[in-house]
Amino acid sequence: MQDIIDKLSRLIRDAAAQKRPLCIRGGGTKDFYGGPVHGYKLNTGDYRGIVDYEPTELVITARAGTPLAEIEAALRQKGQMLAFEPPQFGEGSTLGGCVATGLSGPRRPYSGAVRDFVLGVRILDGKGDDLRFGGQVMKNVAGYDVSRLITGSLGTLGVLLEVSLKVLPLPVSETTLRLKCTEAEAIERMNRWAAQPLPITATAYRDGDLGVRLSGARVAVEAAAKKIGGAPVAPAQAEHFWTGIREQTDPSFAGDAPLWRLSVKSTTPPLALPGQQLIEWGGALRWLKSGADAKTVRDAATRAGGHATLFRGGDKTIGVFHPLPPALMKLHRNLKQAFDPAGILNPGRLYADL
Amino acid sequence: MTAVAEQVAVDFARQREVVAALRAFLPQSSILFDHEDVKPYECDGLTAYRQVPMVVALPETEDQVCRILKTCHALKVPVVARGAGTGLSGGALPLGNGVLLSLAKFKRIVEIDERARIARVQPGVRNLAISEAVAPLGLYYAPDPSSQSACTIGGNVAENSGGVHCLKYGLTVHNILRLRVATVEGDIVEIGSEALDAAGYDLLALITGSEGLLAVILEVTVRLLPKPEYAQVVMAAFDDIEKAGQSVANVIAAGIIPAGFEMMDQAATRAVEGFARAGYRTDVAAVLLCETDGTREEVADEIRRVQELMDASGAVQTEVSRDEAQRLRFWAGRKAAFPAAGAISPDYYCMDGTIPRRRIAEVLRRITQLETKYGLRCANVFHAGDGNLHPLILYDANLPGELDRTEAFGAEILELCLEVGGTITGEHGVGVEKINSMCVQFKPAELEAFHRVKRAFDERGLLNPGKAVPTLTRCAEYGRMHVHRGQEKFPDLPRF
Incomplete structure (x- = not known):
């Protein structure tokens, strides 16, 4: 495996010397996400396999090219899971892509995001140096938290080689309930429930239906189900529903209109924007299928205390991610310079000048 | 610990220059520079290192903080930010040629949003004060470092503080949403947002735990959680460290994530029992505390399973807290471990490594060997849930050579933590100490x-x-x- 690292490192050094952009690629399932993809393909898919997994430590370490499906299968076998429920968006999706995009699924507001579970990384920086940050233990404050900085940086700061993640036990029991209500009622309920000690692990609202997933000890799930009310959904149907939200195969994501992701304060009232919306994350995430212009969408997200991403489709030249204030952008540029002085790692994938 | 103990003498001409520049916008009462006024700031919780600062600034407004930073930046004066000064790694140790920037006056809880379950607080607000303020709403702020009645949220962010409930509820980085910070140039930047994520790099995570080296924290937006309905704790005694360590693995393997999971070796339980009378066995190799929280039904179910697992792992005794008073008594012992060490020894030095849980028995055995090697005693308390080990080396600073031996002992423990795949600091930070x-x-x-x-x-x-x-x-x-x-x-x- 060291030969693969040596080869990747050599390719990075050569590219840096010639200022030739590299496009880091694992399974290629998330090419649609972020700014335009260009440059010489740096394939990380060969650097794969689980390095260390000790269930009683609640930690797994795997190479970036390891398919997510392989990791999730290994965990399931021991009754554990990736609690941030990463979306795969297609076959062959890898751990590296999961961490580089930093995307989390329906469980995120209740268990945490990818970045909350990342304990350590091994990367090649923009000079081809092989560096390790963080570690394989839960609590570690030695050095700056570069592992979490790398998470979600879309490959612009380094090429992921290995990642250590905290894992959690699979819940013993699970129930999904469906309630009929308006959008405003749904937002109100999601927030009210979140203030109570209820074992909620996912919420989603679309077209008059509010779905709530409860997970945990059987007694706790049963007691909470009584409190929440609504109609229980058959397990297979529930599984299909939450997979549809996580993988965006649910009908609300269909159609040609651009897909916007608005990450907002959870109590934000219904957003008066044209197009179709799906709400999840306890009200904190609003998916919008809409042809509305970028300024309208971004202004709405800003007013709601958050930010908007042009997630799929649309005109990427307007900038996929929410523009940053100048002082913040300056810090981003400085950090890019610190990790990738030649500016060759996935340039433009996050922001045009990174 | 002696490595940086040489005190730097204050350059009075430089001091006059800096004080004059600060007086342009700070009231006289907000600038300290007389020796007796600045002396109280000479150290933080790690008292082995002391350095009197050249100047102490006590601003009251964000604007004043920014102007202090701008002034220091222009004059090239180093700045050390300080909250309550409870840190254990010397992160707030002043510089003899620098300004100590105290955020002690920033004590306001700016906003509590009950519906959104967030609170916006100034950096000088005490950790416990947040939970106390939101308790009537049935909410609390989860990270609970043992110093929580004194330590401030600004310091918690700087150190990424943990507590005994980390395994289930996370560290500071998992429980904050947004930071308002001042850069070294005195510009205000908002990091994160009231949403669950923010555009761009995760600077929120990068600044958390950066020990005051990247920015000065002006305001923190924390997440509040619903208070668990009920909590109970199992106390288990083991006559063998190996079995105690294995019981921790067995509980985790059974799919249980305890809210708190603590282990004390015999030296620690003996010190604690003499000090706090928590009801621990002192004739055993280790005592474990395992707490679960949630609904009453959930807790009853989980506690029963934990007790069974402990018994099956070879505990010589297990006891479940009958009521809240007994639960708190069990915890009072663990929480008194540091003062208890102070009561049986003139001085103690608290280490803070993290190790993979499965190596605990081996690590404790090797620490015992090191006790012989260095001729010093060591009591060990262990956050068994997250692998964070606090060996307390007992020494007497008045005996020639003991401090040096303690330091060497400590460094060797940290290298042992690294050797088994851990880290040199789990929650206290590097500071000057490590x-x-x-x-x-x-x-x-x-x-x-x-x-x-x-x-x-x-x-x-x-x-x-x-x-x-x-x-x-x-x-x-x-x-x-x-x-x-x-x-x-x-x-x-x-x-x-």
């Missing part, structure tokens, strides 16, 4: 990357310089004495 051990944990290219991160925020190196990340020169000097895992760490550096 700066040499950083040379063992990271290779030069990684330390250089840290320095580049620092420069991305603070090109002139004026924010808390000399802490957290060692220079390569320093490592080269330290490396002369230490060869890690049989490898020379700095083969390319000149030796002097």
Whole structure:
């Protein structure tokens, strides 16, 4: 495996010397996400396999090219899971892509995001140096938290080689309930429930239906189900529903209109924007299928205390991610310079000048 | 601990220059520079290191903080930010040529949003004060470092503080949403948002735990959680460390994530029992506390399983807290571990490594061997849930050579933590205390990357310089004495 690292490192050094952009690629399932993809393909898919997994430590370490499906299968076998429920968006999706995009699924507001579970990384920086940050233990404050900085940086700061993640036990029991209500009622309920000690692990609202997933000890799930009310959904149907939200195969994501992701304060009232919306994350995430212009969408997200991403489709030249204030952008540029002085790692994938 | 203990004398001409510049916008009462006024700031919770600061500034407004930073930046004066000064790694140790920036006056809870379950607080608000303020709403702020009645949220962010409930509820980084910070140039930047994520790099995570080297924290937005309905604790006694360690693995393997999971060795339980009368057995090798929380039904179910697992793991005794009073009594012992160590020894030195849980028995055995080697006693308390080990080395600073031996003992424990796959600091931070051990944990290219991160925020190196990340020169000097895992760490550096 060291030969693969040596080869990747050599390719990075050569590219840096010639200022030739590299496009880091694992399974290629998330090419649609972020700014335009260009440059010489740096394939990380060969650097794969689980390095260390000790269930009683609640930690797994795997190479970036390891398919997510392989990791999730290994965990399931021991009754554990990736609690941030990463979306795969297609076959062959890898751990590296999961961490580089930093995307989390329906469980995120209740268990945490990818970045909350990342304990350590091994990367090649923009000079081809092989560096390790963080570690394989839960609590570690030695050095700056570069592992979490790398998470979600879309490959612009380094090429992921290995990642250590905290894992959690699979819940013993699970129930999904469906309630009929308006959008405003749904937002109100999601927030009210979140203030109570209820074992909620996912919420989603679309077209008059509010779905709530409860997970945990059987007694706790049963007691909470009584409190929440609504109609229980058959397990297979529930599984299909939450997979549809996580993988965006649910009908609300269909159609040609651009897909916007608005990450907002959870109590934000219904957003008066044209197009179709799906709400999840306890009200904190609003998916919008809409042809509305970028300024309208971004202004709405800003007013709601958050930010908007042009997630799929649309005109990427307007900038996929929410523009940053100048002082913040300056810090981003400085950090890019610190990790990738030649500016060759996935340039433009996050922001045009990174 | 003696490595940086040389006091730097104050340059009075420089002091006059800085004081004059600060007086342009700060009231006289907000600037301290007389020796007796600045003396109380000479150390934080790590009292072995002391340094009187050149000037102490006590601003009351964000604007004043920014102007202090601008002034210091222009004059190239280093700045050390300080909250309550309870840190255990010397992160707030002043500089003799610098300004100590106290955020003590920033004590306001700015906003509590009950519906959104967030609170916006100033950096000088005490950790416990947040939970107390939101308790009537049935909410609380989860991270609970043992110093929570005194330590401030600003310091918690700077150190990424944990507590006994980390395994289930996370560290500071998992429980904050947004930071308002001032850069070294005195510009205000908002990091994160009231949403669950923010556009761009995760600077929220990067600044959390950066020990005051990247920015000064002006305001923190924390997440509040619903208070669990009920909690109960199992106390289990083991006559064998190996079995105690295995019981921890057995509970986790059974799919249980306890809210708190603590282990004390015999030296620790004996110290604690004499001090706090918590009801621990003192004739056993280890005592474990395992707490679960949630609904009553959930807790009843989980506690029963925990007790069964402990019994099956070979506990010589298990006891479930009958009521809240007994639960708190069980915890009172663990929480008194540090003062209890102080009561049985003139001085103690608290270490803070993290190890993979499964190595605990081996690590404790080797610490016992080191006790013989150094001729010093050591009591061990262990956050068994998350692998964070606090060996308390007992010593007497008045006995010649004991402090040096303690320091060497501590450094060897940290290297032991690294050897088994852990880290030199789980929650106390590097500060000045563990700066040499950083040379063992990271290779030069990684330390250089840290320095580049620092420069991305603070090109002139004026924010808390000399802490957290060692220079390569320093490592080269330290490396002369230490060869890690049989490898020379700095083969390319000149030796002097």
